[in-house]
Amino acid sequence: MFTVIMVLVVLGGIGAVFGFILAFANRKFAMEVNPLIHEVEDILPKGQCGACGYAGCAAYAEAVVMKDDVPPNLCVPGKDAVAKLVAEITGKKAEEVEPRIAHVRCKGTSEKAALSYKYKGVHDCKAASLIQGGPKGCKHGCIGFGTCVSSCPFGAMTMGENGLPVVNRKKCTGCGKCEESCPKNVIQMISINARVKVDCNSKDKGAIARKLCSAACIGCGLCAKNCSYGAIQVQNNLAVVDQKICAEKCSEATCLAKCPTGAIKVANELIANKNSDTVKVTI
Structure with missing residues (x-):
């Protein structure tokens, strides 16, 4: 019984000594955290997606507050609303987030x-x-x-x-x-805000692509020929849309009408209908 008591006393003493050491070290080497970091972190979406290029919201919050070269608009999920709030807190300028x-x-x-x-x-x-x-x-x-x-x-x-x-x-x-x-x-x-999209990822040649999937883009180029602004090109047997040209210049998606497999579609019906009453969506 005496041995057990002595063991407990010794362990308790050792624990107390290490506790004092840790407490001293914590106070001695403690680093003050900029309160703005917590403010920024609080307004972030907390998705921990890493779209900003940092390992989570906390890491981005620290970087955007402490580093002058980190812009306030890197939170993709937060969009413009969060970018503006981060800019206000950090005193930086927020470029528009698309x-x-x-x-x-x-x-x-x-x-x-x-x-x-x-x-x-x-x-x-x-x-x-x-x-x-x-x-x-x-x-x-x-x-x-x-x-x-x-x-x-x-x-x-x-x-x-x-x-x-x-x-x-x-x-x-x-x-x-x-x-x-x-x-x-x-x-x-x-x-x-994309107008049209290609619902295919196949790089196979037309005959092979069509054999494997009836909805595949066969790289025929009819959509490109029917685009008045050169916004569509066929690359590696697949139609590719330049969304910038399409959004800025196109008011009538004539590319949709000729697609033999229906691989190219309206990307956003609301935008298409808003910008033109003549957008053809039937294949």
Whole structure:
């Protein structure tokens, strides 16, 4: 019994000594934190998405307060509203932030896209892509296992019944986490004001692309020929839209009418209808 008491006394004494040492060190080497850092962190969305280029909201808050060369508009999810508040707190000038949204460049549903084999394994796009590029015949298309959905910190994506992810325009902040998580580079951030979009990511030649997916862009170039402003080019057998030219000059999306597979679509019906009553959306 005496031994037990002595052991407890010794351990208690050692603990007290180390406690005093830590307390002294804490006071001796404590660093004062700029209160502006906490103010900035409080107004950030707390998505910890890393779109700003820093490891979370706290890291960006510290950088934007302590470093003169870090701009106040790096929080993509926060958009202009947060950028202006950060600018006010830090005394910096906030350049305008262009809102963006995730665009799923694939319409290869289970009904339209062929499979090269039946996959049985971890239900994850990155894991599936390691086996012959994934089960989908088109090796550029969405695998459809929802890795992008699980990576979205704002709950802006869900898996549709057709096996493809669906973006909620109201919730999407354009942070880019889903874009980073996709092993096929199917997801792309585009301007929320984009007029038209290409719902395909295939780089295969026309005949092959059409065989693997009935909704694929076949690189025929009809959309480019019907664009009056040169906003569309065919690169690597895929139509690519220059959104800046399209948004600034186009008032009638004539490119939509000639697409034989319907791979090119109106990106935002509200904007299209607002800017022109003659936008053709029927393929």
